[in-house]
Every structure is written in C-alpha cells, then in structure tokens.
Amino acid sequence: MSGSAASNELTALCDALATRAARARRLVARTTGEQRRSMLMEIAHAIRERTADILAANERDLANGADLPEAMRERLGLSESRVADIARAVEQIADQPDPVGSVVDGRCLPNGIRLEKRRVPIGTILVIFESRPNVTVDAAALCLKAGNSVILRGGKEALHSNTALADAVRSVLARHALADAVQLVPTTDRAATTLLVRMNGRIDLCIPRGGPGLIKAVSESATIPVVKHDAGNCHLYLDEHLDGMEDDAIAIAINAKTHRTGVCNAIETLLVHSASLPILDRLGAKLVGLGVELRADERCRDRLPGATPATEDDFATEFLAPILAVACVDSIDEACAHIERFGSQHTEAIVTASTRSAQRFVQGVDAANVMVNCSTRFADGGQYGLGAEIGISTDKLHARGPMGAQDLTTYQWVLTGDGHVRA
Amino acid sequence: MSGSAASNELTALCDALATRAARARRLVARTTGEQRRSMLMEIAHAIRERTADILAANERDLANGADLPEAMRERLGLSESRVADIARAVEQIADQPDPVGSVVDGRCLPNGIRLEKRRVPIGTILVIFESRPNVTVDAAALCLKAGNSVILRGGKEALHSNTALADAVRSVLARHALADAVQLVPTTDRAATTLLVRMNGRIDLCIPRGGPGLIKAVSESATIPVVKHDAGNCHLYLDEHLDGMEDDAIAIAINAKTHRTGVCNAIETLLVHSASLPILDRLGAKLVGLGVELRADERCRDRLPGATPATEDDFATEFLAPILAVACVDSIDEACAHIERFGSQHTEAIVTASTRSAQRFVQGVDAANVMVNCSTRFADGGQYGLGAEIGISTDKLHARGPMGAQDLTTYQWVLTGDGHVRA
Numbered sequence: 001m002s003g004s005a006a007s008n009e010l011t012a013l014c015d016a017l018a019t020r021a022a023r024a025r026r027l028v029a030r031t032t033g034e035q036r037r038s039m040l041m042e043i044a045h046a047i048r049e050r051t052a053d054i055l056a057a058n059e060r061d062l063a064n065g066a067d068l069p070e071a072m073r074e075r076l077g078l079s080e081s082r083v084a085d086i087a088r089a090v091e092q093i094a095d096q097p098d099p100v101g102s103v104v105d106g107r108c109l110p111n112g113i114r115l116e117k118r119r120v121p122i123g124t125i126l127v128i129f130e131s132r133p134n135v136t137v138d139a140a141a142l143c144l145k146a147g148n149s150v151i152l153r154g155g156k157e158a159l160h161s162n163t164a165l166a167d168a169v170r171s172v173l174a175r176h177a178l179a180d181a182v183q184l185v186p187t188t189d190r191a192a193t194t195l196l197v198r199m200n201g202r203i204d205l206c207i208p209r210g211g212p213g214l215i216k217a218v219s220e221s222a223t224i225p226v227v228k229h230d231a232g233n234c235h236l237y238l239d240e241h242l243d244g245m246e247d248d249a250i251a252i253a254i255n256a257k258t259h260r261t262g263v264c265n266a267i268e269t270l271l272v273h274s275a276s277l278p279i280l281d282r283l284g285a286k287l288v289g290l291g292v293e294l295r296a297d298e299r300c301r302d303r304l305p306g307a308t309p310a311t312e313d314d315f316a317t318e319f320l321a322p323i324l325a326v327a328c329v330d331s332i333d334e335a336c337a338h339i340e341r342f343g344s345q346h347t348e349a350i351v352t353a354s355t356r357s358a359q360r361f362v363q364g365v366d367a368a369n370v371m372v373n374c375s376t377r378f379a380d381g382g383q384y385g386l387g388a389e390i391g392i393s394t395d396k397l398h399a400r401g402p403m404g405a406q407d408l409t410t411y412q413w414v415l416t417g418d419g420h421v422r423a
Numbered sequence: 424m425s426g427s428a429a430s431n432e433l434t435a436l437c438d439a440l441a442t443r444a445a446r447a448r449r450l451v452a453r454t455t456g457e458q459r460r461s462m463l464m465e466i467a468h469a470i471r472e473r474t475a476d477i478l479a480a481n482e483r484d485l486a487n488g489a490d491l492p493e494a495m496r497e498r499l500g501l502s503e504s505r506v507a508d509i510a511r512a513v514e515q516i517a518d519q520p521d522p523v524g525s526v527v528d529g530r531c532l533p534n535g536i537r538l539e540k541r542r543v544p545i546g547t548i549l550v551i552f553e554s555r556p557n558v559t560v561d562a563a564a565l566c567l568k569a570g571n572s573v574i575l576r577g578g579k580e581a582l583h584s585n586t587a588l589a590d591a592v593r594s595v596l597a598r599h600a601l602a603d604a605v606q607l608v609p610t611t612d613r614a615a616t617t618l619l620v621r622m623n624g625r626i627d628l629c630i631p632r633g634g635p636g637l638i639k640a641v642s643e644s645a646t647i648p649v650v651k652h653d654a655g656n657c658h659l660y661l662d663e664h665l666d667g668m669e670d671d672a673i674a675i676a677i678n679a680k681t682h683r684t685g686v687c688n689a690i691e692t693l694l695v696h697s698a699s700l701p702i703l704d705r706l707g708a709k710l711v712g713l714g715v716e717l718r719a720d721e722r723c724r725d726r727l728p729g730a731t732p733a734t735e736d737d738f739a740t741e742f743l744a745p746i747l748a749v750a751c752v753d754s755i756d757e758a759c760a761h762i763e764r765f766g767s768q769h770t771e772a773i774v775t776a777s778t779r780s781a782q783r784f785v786q787g788v789d790a791a792n793v794m795v796n797c798s799t800r801f802a803d804g805g806q807y808g809l810g811a812e813i814g815i816s817t818d819k820l821h822a823r824g825p826m827g828a829q830d831l832t833t834y835q836w837v838l839t840g841d842g843h844v845r846a
Binding site: 029030107109113115120122123200204205219220222223225226227245247248251252254255256259358362363366367368369370371372373374375377378379383384385395396397398400401402410411412413414415416417418419420421422 | 452453530532536538543545546623627628642643645646648649650668670671674675677678679682781785786789790791792793794795796797798800801802806807808818819820821823824825833834835836837838839840841842843844845
C-alpha cells in the first residue's frame with residue numbers, strides 16, 4: 001500500500017472513531033446517574049465472567065513480549081486476582097457519588113434571574129497510556145461515570161489484553177446501545193495518535209499517561225487540550241529545624257523512598273539543610289541496609305560512606321528504582337530553587353519542626369502536592385478520599401494532582417429568567 | 424539584518440521576557456492580598472495622573488490608523504472618560520475578594536493528616552489581544568489580583584496606547600520592585616508570539632482574545648495550555664410551546680439582537696419551531712423597524728417580507744452587526760443539532776412555556792451559557808456577580824464562560840501530618 005493510501009485509511013479510521021464517539025456521548029449525556037452506576041456494575045460482572053478470555057489474551061501479549069524488560073512484563077501481566085481487582089475497582093467507581101449535575105455555584109441575581117453553575121460531562125476524551133491493561137478499564141469506567149465518551153489508545157505490548165478488556169466493557173454498553181462510548185484505537189500505528197490529538201472541536205481532551213517520550217510526543221503534536229500525567233521527580237527536604245523530629249525525618253525519608261520505588265510519588269532526591277547533615281549518619285546506613293543506592297554531592301558524601309558522586313543528570317532523573325540522589329542546601333530558598341530547577345511539579349515534601357519553615361516551603365514550591373511532615377506516598381486520589389483516579393495531573397490547568405471522575409466534567413452556566421431582557 | 428540574526432534576536436527577547444516574568448512571579452506570589460489590593464489602587468491613580476500622556480499616545484495610534492475600518496477605530500479610540508473608566512475598572516478589581524489562598528476543599532483524613540486544597544496563582548500568563556487598549560490594563564490588573572505575572576501582546580494598531588498604559592502600570596510596580604510582573608511584548612513581529620506560545624514550563628497559560636484568525640493561529644502553534652476566547656455565534660430558539668409568552672419571546676429576541684450588535688453575547692441566528700412561525704409576523708416587523716437585516720430560510724421567508732435567503736455561510740457567521748439569520752426547525756432536537764453544527768459553544772437561549780422543553784434544551788446544547796427565558800446579553804461576568812472578566816472562555820477545560828480573577832488561579836494540595844508514613 002502506498003504511504004498516501006495508508007494515510008488516507010488512517011484519517012478515515014480516526015474520523016470514524018470521533019464520529020462514533022460524538023454520537024455515543026450525546027446518548028451517554030442523557031443517561032441518569034443511576035443508569036451509569038448500574039452499567040458499571042454490569043461491566044464489573046462481565047469482566048469477572050470473561051476472566052479466562054482475558055487471561056488467554058494476556059498470555060499472548062506476554063508471549064509476544066518475551067524480550068520486554070522485567071518491570072514492564074510485571075506491569076503487563078494479569079492473573080485471576082488482578083482481573084478480580086480490576087472488576088472491584090469498577091464497582092468502587094460505580095459507587096462513588098455522581099459528579100454530573102451537581103451545582104457548584106449559584107445564586108438568585110438581583111434582577112431575579114436564577115443562576116446555576118452545573119457540572120456537565122466534558123464530551124469525548126482521548127486517553128493515551130502505556131502497557132498497564134488495567135488502565136483500559138479504569139479510564140473507561142471513570143469517563144463513563146462522568147458521562148463522557150472515551151477513545152483509548154493503549155501500549156502496543158498490551159493490545160490483546162486491552163482488546164479483551166474493552167470487549168467486555170463494550171459487550172455491556174452494547175446492550176444499552178452505547179457501545180461506542182468506549183472505543184479502543186484498533187491500530188498501533190503512532191500516526192493515528194498524531195491525527196487524533198489534532199481533532200479540535202471533535203475530541204475535547206487528551207490525557208496522556210506514561211513516560212517522558214510519550215508525554216513529549218503528545219504535547220508537541222496536540223492542538224486539542226491536554227492534561228498531562230507526567231513524571232514524578234519528587235523531593236524530600238530535611239529542614240534546619242528538626243528539633244525532636246529526627247526519627248520522623250528518618251521514617252518519612254525511608255517510607256518515601258522504599259515503600260514502593262516504581263511509583264510516581266516516591267522520592268528521587270533528598271535535600272538536607274547543612275545544619276542537619278548529621279542525620280545522614282543514621283539515615284544513610286538504614287537506606288543502604290534496605291538496598292538503596294546513594295548518589296550524593298560532596299558535602300553529603302562525607303556522611304555517606306559508599307555513596308557515589310551525584311551528577312546533574314541524577315538530580316534530573318526519575319529513577320523509579322532503589323536509587324536516591326542526595327544534596328546539601330544552605331536554606332529553604334536554595335531547596336526551593338533546586339526543586340524548581342529539577343522537579344516535575346508533582347509532589348514535594350518537607351520535614352521541619354518550625355512553623356515558619358513549613359509556611360515558607362509550601363509557598364516556595366510550585367507543585368501539585370506539598371507534604372509537611374508526612375510521606376510523599378500519600379499523594380494519591382484514594383488517600384485523599386477522591387475515589388479512583390485517572391492519574392495524577394502534573395499540569396496546572398483544569399486539574400492538578402490526583403484527578404478523579406469529578407475532574408472529567410466541565411461546567412455550564414444555566415440562567416433561568418421570566419422574560420428578562422438587559423436594560 | 425539576516426533572517427537568522429533576526430530570529431536569534433527574537434528568541435533572546437522572548438527568553439528574556441519569560442525569565443523576567445518568572446523572577447517577578449515568585450515575588451508577586453509572596454505578596455499579601457492587601458498588598459496587591461493597594462498596588463492596584465496606586466495603579467488606578469497612576470493611570471488617572473497620566474491621562475494626558477495616554478491620550479497623546481492614543482492620538483498617534485489613531486493617526487497611524489487613519490485607514491482602519493470605523494469599528495476598529497472606535498475600539499481603538501480613547502477619551503478622558505474612557506481613561507477614567509479604565510482606572511475605575513482597576514479599582515473595582517482591587518476591591519474584589521482575594522482569590523489566592525482560599526481553601527476550596529479540605530478535610531482531616533482518617534489517619535489524622537490534614538488535607539487542604541488551596542487556590543494558588545497559576546504563574547506566568549500570556550494574554551494575546553487585538554486593538555482594545557483597555558485590555559492592557561484589565562488583563563494586567565486581573566492577573567496581578569490573582570498573584571500572577573503577565574506578558575501582554577496587544578494589537579499592533581494600539582502599540583503606543585498600550586505602551587503608555589503599561590508604563591503607567593509598571594511605574595507603580597517598579598516602586599515595589601515588581602515591574603516585570605507586567606510586561607508588554609516590545610515588538611509587533613508575529614514570530615515573537617509563535618515563540619512565546621511554545622515556551623512550555625516557562626509560560627503556564629496563554630489566553631488569546633480576538634477574531635477567528637488570531638484564535639486559529641494561536642491554537643495551531645501553541646504547545647502551552649490555551650484557554651480560548653473565541654467567537655460567539657449565539658442562537659435563540661423559540662419553542663413550540665410559547666403559550667402566553669409570545670411578548671416575552673419578542674422582547675428577548677429584540678434585546679438579544681439589538682441591545683448591542685458588536686458583542687459576543689448578541690444572537691446571530693434565530694431558530695423558530697414550525698408551530699410558532701406566526702410570531703415572526705410581529706417580530707420580523709419590529710426587527711426590520713430597528714434596522715436589522717434578515718436572512719431567512721424558505722419557511723421563515725413566508726412570514727418575513729423583505730428577508731433575503733439565508734445561506735449556510737450566514738448560519739456559520741458571527742455578524743457582529745445588525746444582521747440576523749432565521750431558520751425554522753421541527754423539534755428541539757433539530758434546534759440542538761443546528762446549534763451543534765454552527766454554534767461556537769458560547770451562549771444559547773430558549774424561550775418556552777414548557778418545563779420539559781427547557782430541560783431538554785439545557786441538556787441538549789453544549790455551550791458555556793444556556794439561557795431559559797432571558798436574553799443572551801446576560802452572559803457576562805459582571806452580571807453573574809463574578810466581577811471583571813478577562814473574557815469569556817469558549818473552551819471547556821479549566822474555565823468556561825465568563826473568566827474572572829478566580830479562574831486565573833490553580834490549586835495546590837497541602838497535606839500536614841505529624842510524622843505520618845504510608846503503611
């Protein structure tokens with residue numbers, strides 16, 4: 001097939017995806033909250049019923065991906081209990097409060113017109129993600145909960161798993177004549193993504209979740225609105241004033257680095273005020289004992305036997321591994337400057353006994369989540385009581401930090417008058 | 424100068440603008456609400472004091488723009504009373520409640536961590552607008568109110584006026600070492616805009632206000648988040664059920680079309696249910712009497728002597744003039760379909776005596792503002808009680824409809840624990 005024929009075919013395919021999504025979203029927008037809740041319960045049931053098919057599809061992906069890195073295979077792999085977890089997550093989303101229709105603001109204007117700011121669905125959402133098959137279902141369920149259509153573009157490594165899961169979802173939706181509210185992009189050709197992220201007026205929002213390459217590619221080619229779920233290069237700063245909180249500082253540093261290392265809210269760099277360097281004697285030994293590799297600047301290395309020198313690249317890297325960069329700073333401002341330079345505006349933490357330091361740090365860092373005297377691991381929609389999240393936004397517009405079903409809505413101003421005209 | 428030297432120079436200029444804005448926004452973010460309020464009062468005073476300079480600069484713009492269309496000269500022209508209005512608008516913004524720091528959501532988590540969702544400034548905002556000099560000051564005041572830095576890119580026709588107004592603003596800010604919180608792009612080269620809208624991580628938001636050409640150019644070249652203030656192709660639908668509301672329907676149609684014709688919340692198309700066509704006998708005559716040119720489809724022309732045939736182009740056009748397109752539909756769904764096809768998701772209105780029709784219309788149109796039995800002219804931040812607006816967003820993400828100082832903030836999740844770690 002010639003390049004131009006291929007490109008015409010892709011254009012037609014993307015056009016059809018958007019057209020079907022638009023038709024479906026008008027119908028989804030008319031469903032009641034109870035109808036959406038009950039469809040989601042049916043979806044959970046369908047996923048459980050199809051466990052064998054889903055695992056068989058996953059086997060094919062794992063067989064095709066024999067050469068993938070172990071961490072990726074781990075994310076890709078499903079088991080009976082993982083499929084059950086996916087179904088249970090859908091039930092939890094079903095049981096969340098309905099975000100659609102709630103009145104966010106409102107009043108009776110002086111002229112008697114009734115003003116209401118009402119949450120409404122966004123419309124058609126494009127979710128682009130990598131090799132975790134559970135995202136197929138999480139994203140579909142959250143978008144449906146909020147009354148949207150969704151177009152899913154998963155990683156090519158998970159194509160069979162994603163297709164089996166999407167089929168389970170669509171089989172339920174089809175019974176309600178809503179199958180196209182959830183569509184999987186039926187090709188792994190990257191050019192399809194590039195076409196979709198430029199469909200202004202037809203796709204309302206793109207949510208890319210994944211590594212820096214994916215995020216960069218989407219950001220640079222998209223003309224539709226994008227809310228990025230980018231890397232978490234998170235920091236913990238141990239303040240000058242730790243009086244009596246040394247044990248807390250050590251526990252928080254260990255928890256933030258080692259509780260899970262492959263997650264976006266783990267820390268990658270520890271910043272220590274020069275007056276608090278002695279804490280590294282104990283903390284360093286514990287981290288090393290837990291298998292953490294330390295890469296430190298010169299002043300910190302004096303207290304960290306065995307640490308290798310940290311480079312600028314280390315400070316810029318989201319290791320997602322048991323590696324920790326360590327640097328010494330002489331003030332909160334210097335800590336904030338380091339974070340501004342290297343951080344990804346995801347989650348930043350301070351341990352301090354000083355109220356003034358706490359306030360200055362919170363004001364000085366520009367991040368979605370700021371932790372005072374607690375672990376960065378708490379940056380999570382479930383922990384915040386927001387329910388399941390479609391991810392953690394590292395953008396500042398529309399939604400910041402954990403992004404749940406409510407953030408998959410927009411709002412509409414509805415004015416009800418009685419023949420009012422403007423004088 | 425060679426093209427590449429020119430381009431290097433522009434790159435350096437944009438780079439310097441962003442660097443200065445970033446430095447200033449860190450300082451602005453540290454000011455208190457009262458300090459920002461008081462700076463805005465000083466700015467209003469400085470504008471009044473410099474009225475003569477501002478009018479002289481405006482004279483130069485008007486002299487250079489002798490060939491501009493009259494409507495544009497009207498928007499460009501300043502007078503003593505218009506300058507006084509500009510100063511008064513700043514005082515009104517000063518006196519609005521402080522949007523920064525307010526706690527939007529919060530709770531004590533089951534584990535004892537205190538969670539707060541706090542409004543914080545967005546950072547650096549780029550506002551791109553056309554030939555209205557007052558926008559220079561409105562945008563600067565609103566961005567400052569919300570604790571942001573702003574880079575202003577006005578129309579080249581207003582360069583001298585904008586410079587004089589920005590100088591007045593900056594003279595006050597300079598006394599507080601904050602001059603760079605408001606910067607005017609010192610060139611009318613469009614390539615500068617293209618560079619600025621691609622400065623991800625350095626400019627946080629772009630707000631383009633203006634005609635379709637400007638909006639399209641910005642949307643297509645931007646990689647930073649954009650909240651568009653696009654055209655208002657607004658509709659009024661007269662329902663099948665008008666029982667007893669015929670006079671209201673006529674008054675609302677006349678107000679929505681003729682109160683002011685050059686504004687984005689005026690209607691451009693009237694949709695009439697086939698059962699309500701007889702109302703056109705009276706309404707048409709009144710509109711024509713007020714100097715409105717009618718362009719109608721065949722069924723409506725039977726009731727509108729003198730109307731010319733409406734083309735598809737007419738339905739797609741924001742006339743901003745005393746011209747009204749008129750079409751007949753046979754159902755609410757058909758009205759909603761027409762609006763979806765031709766509308767710009769700005770403001771849509773229905774006049775109906777039926778609660779069922781009202782509900783169906785509100786649910787069926789996807790627009791920022793939906794009016795039931797009142798004029799589209801009420802779609803306005805001032806009318807909604809939101810204070811001055813930076814414009815009316817026709818986007819769905821982040822802010823929709825009238826966009827005030829509060830919409831120039833984002834939020835931050837702040838968690839305060841007491842040594843908490845995740846189990």
